[in-house]
Structures are given as C-alpha cells and as structure tokens.
Amino acid sequence: MAEYRRLSINEVGDVTVVRFRDQKILDDLNIQELGRELSRLVEVENRKSLLLNFSSVQFLSSAALGKLITLDKKVKAANGVLKLCDIQPEIYEVFAITKLNRLFDIKEDEADALAAF
Numbered sequence: 001m002a003e004y005r006r007l008s009i010n011e012v013g014d015v016t017v018v019r020f021r022d023q024k025i026l027d028d029l030n031i032q033e034l035g036r037e038l039s040r041l042v043e044v045e046n047r048k049s050l051l052l053n054f055s056s057v058q059f060l061s062s063a064a065l066g067k068l069i070t071l072d073k074k075v076k077a078a079n080g081v082l083k084l085c086d087i088q089p090e091i092y093e094v095f096a097i098t099k100l101n102r103l104f105d106i107k108e109d110e111a112d113a114l115a116a117f
Contacts, residue, residue, distance in 0.1 A: 006034040009041075015049040015117050016041060017110065024059040035067035039074060048080035051113050055086035065100060072103060081105075085113040 008019040018041070025031060041047045052068075054060075068084075075082040085107040087095065095101040107113035 004037050006030060007037050012051075012114055013117075015051050015114060016047045017051045017053055017114075019053045019055070020057050023056055025057060025064040026059055026061045028063060031061065031063045031067060034064065035070065038067060038071045042071065042074045042078055042080065046078070048075075048078060049117055050075060050080065050082045051110065051117075052082070052084045053086050053110055053113075054084060054088065054091065055110075057091060058088060060091050060094065062094075065094070065098065069100070069103070081117060083107060083113045083116060085110050 006021055008021055010017045010019075018038070020034075022030060022034075025034065041050060050071075072082050083105045086109055087106060092101070092106070095104065095106065105116070107116060
C-alpha cells in the first residue's frame, strides 16, 4: 500500500476508513496533496467502499470541499460508495449552506456509517 502523508487508512471489513491527519485543511498545497491521495485510493488502489471520518478536522476550506466533490464523482464512476462521518457542527454547517449535505451520505458516527454499507 502506498504511503499517505495527509491520510490515515484503515480497513474495516471491505470498507476503507480514511481519517485526516490535519486538523485544519486550509493550505492550498496540502489540499492538492490531499486530493491526489484521495484519488489514488479510487483510481490506483481500486477501493470501492470509502468512509471519510472527519473526527479530527476542525477547519475545512472551500477548496477542500471541491476535492471531496471530485472524489465523489470518481467513486460513483467506479460504481463505489462514499460516506462521510463525524463531521463537527461548524463544518457540517458549511455542507448544509452549500447543500452538499444532499450530495454526500453523511452519518453521525463511524459505527452508523459502517452499518450503512
């Protein structure tokens, strides 16, 4: 498995659980690297069931949201499933304002999300 600088990867059954190493996802260079790492999971490692756990994330820029939208498209194109969980209320508000809470399948916690696969 490839080395990930921005992500922590665990397998739970056939679901790939992805945690973010950064509390603040704001810096453009880090976001570009994050996007490449997320894409690699789908395009190179052929992972079909992804769960993004946001428990450690306190700040998320709009550019990072763009990377999540791109990831969602790639996962769907590969006939995969993408779910998000453990999003802080302040960050969830951004998802709600941008109506991305309708695009993404967002669960309250990791156990709920895993049960929904």
